[in-house]
Amino acid sequence: MGRWIGLLVIALAIAAFLSPWASSSPDGLERVAEDYGFSEKADKSVLEGIFPDYLIPGLDNEGLATAAAGIVGTTITFGLLTLLGKKMARPSADSRQGEEVSD
Numbered sequence: 001m002g003r004w005i006g007l008l009v010i011a012l013a014i015a016a017f018l019s020p021w022a023s024s025s026p027d028g029l030e031r032v033a034e035d036y037g038f039s040e041k042a043d044k045s046v047l048e049g050i051f052p053d054y055l056i057p058g059l060d061n062e063g064l065a066t067a068a069a070g071i072v073g074t075t076i077t078f079g080l081l082t083l084l085g086k087k088m089a090r091p092s093a094d095s096r097q098g099e100e101v102s103d
Helices: 002-021 026-035 062-089 093-097
Strands: none
Touching: 002 062
């Protein structure tokens, strides 16, 4: 378990300290939409997402908002993958019933 905590700390440090220096240029899909002039024609999404433009709304400092979004996103991803891993590693009740103990 200590190794996983260490990996989480490293991932959180990367998210916190490197994410503010990520490129502010549009990604590939946004760039194509801008180049061909249809980015403004897109329908507005009902659900904008948790962190629009990788920022936490309400934080005035853009670097801090980006770092905070990276930390929260990394923590959520780590938690979900940990739960999934535990669920997949746990043998099901059916497989345990089929096992016979041999002496």
